[in-house]
Amino acid sequence: xxxxxxxxxxxxxxxxxxxxxxxxxxxxxxxxxxxxxxxxxxxxxxxxxxxxxxxxxxxxxxxxxxxxxxxxxxxxxxxxxxxxxxxxxxxxxxxxxxxxxxxxxxxxxxxxxxxxxxxxxxxxxxxxxxxxxxxxxxxxxxxxxxxxxxxxxxxxxxxxxxxxxxxxxxxxxxxxxxxxxxxxxxxxxxxxxxxxxxxxxxxxxxxxxxxxxxxxxxxxxxxxxxxxxxxxxxxxxxxxxxxxxxxxxxxxxxxxxxxxxxxx
Ligand SMILES: NC(=O)C1=CN([C@@H]2O[C@H](COP(=O)(O)OP(=O)(O)OC[C@H]3O[C@@H](n4cnc5c(N)ncnc54)[C@H](OP(=O)(O)O)[C@@H]3O)[C@@H](O)[C@H]2O)C=CC1
Ligand SMILES: O=C(O)C1=N[C@H](C(=O)O)C[C@H](O)C1
Numbered sequence: 001x002x003x004x005x006x007x008x009x010x011x012x013x014x015x016x017x018x019x020x021x022x023x024x025x026x027x028x029x030x031x032x033x034x035x036x037x038x039x040x041x042x043x044x045x046x047x048x049x050x051x052x053x054x055x056x057x058x059x060x061x062x063x064x065x066x067x068x069x070x071x072x073x074x075x076x077x078x079x080x081x082x083x084x085x086x087x088x089x090x091x092x093x094x095x096x097x098x099x100x101x102x103x104x105x106x107x108x109x110x111x112x113x114x115x116x117x118x119x120x121x122x123x124x125x126x127x128x129x130x131x132x133x134x135x136x137x138x139x140x141x142x143x144x145x146x147x148x149x150x151x152x153x154x155x156x157x158x159x160x161x162x163x164x165x166x167x168x169x170x171x172x173x174x175x176x177x178x179x180x181x182x183x184x185x186x187x188x189x190x191x192x193x194x195x196x197x198x199x200x201x202x203x204x205x206x207x208x209x210x211x212x213x214x215x216x217x218x219x220x221x222x223x224x225x226x227x228x229x230x231x232x233x234x235x236x237x238x239x240x241x242x243x244x245x246x247x248x249x250x251x252x253x254x255x256x257x258x259x260x261x262x263x264x
Pocket of ligand 1: 008009010011012013014015034035036037038052053054055057074075076077078101102103105141145214
């Protein structure tokens with residue numbers, strides 16, 4: 001039994017990859033490929049809509065698919081926690097299922113998870129993300145997600161220390177964390193999260209070398225969507241990583257407190 005899939009943004013870079021993976025799979029069937037010239041009704045007849053289009057139209061596409069009873073996989077960027085929160089009650093009311101994946105690459109998701117661990121130990125944190133010159137939005141969806149998750153992980157510690165953010169070259173603050181976006185010809189995608197401490201820095205860096213990095217995550221998300229209900233965000237849960245907040249690491253140790261040290 002195959003599941004019928006419509007790809008919205010199928011003429012694009014990510015969309016053509018999704019279409020190929022669906023076509024090559026045994027358990028999914030590609031029934032529609034939409035571009036900017038298609039009417040949204042072209043997706044009707046599919047059971048799953050994959051939105052990999054443009055941040056400016058993704059909201060309308062997801063709402064249309066949910067209202068028409070399709071399960072939805074969203075790879076398009078621009079879905080902040082706030083925007084996802086705003087659509088969640090609608091998805092639940094329709095007994096629908098939407099899976100938002102800011103980044104399909106396993107390495108990127110792990111990089112973000114490692115950053116949420118480090119975020120509790122440093123007050124000085126900035127993100128530098130770099131993408132190809134054709135990317136229309138900034139900051140990247142991955143950077144927004146990383147900043148939001150780090151802020152959630154260090155909720156009781158409050159905002160990061162980011163000086164001089166009134167100066168434009170200091171980046172855009174996302175959940176108090178400055179994000180710097182480069183758009184450079186020849187690049188694909190890269191992100192560095194830089195942590196500053198006392199006499200040390202830590203950098204967590206991920207580089208996307210080719211679009212092949214998205215393949216495993218796309219198939220994982222498509223298969224999970226068949227059983228999903230409500231709203232799911234990120235590959236994290238699908239990779240068994242658990243949620244941030246429910247699974248925060250222990251609070252940082254006060255170096256002057258020796259009471260827990262084992263005495264000889
Ligand atoms: N989650 C992840 O891991 C990844 C996410 N992305 C994100 O996916 C999105 C697409 O990226 P990319 O493939 O590089 O972009 P492209 O510009 O290559 O493709 C965009 C696609 O969207 C279509 N489109 C534009 N407007 C509409 C519309 N109104 N209705 C339907 N389709 C429309 C375009 O159609 P047409 O050809 O007619 O213009 C095209 O097929 C971006 O938001 C990007 O950030 C990208 C890579 C990985
Ligand atoms: O446009 C891209 O290329 C990418 N977009 C996503 C984002 O905005 O984070 C994911 C990945 O970085 C590639």
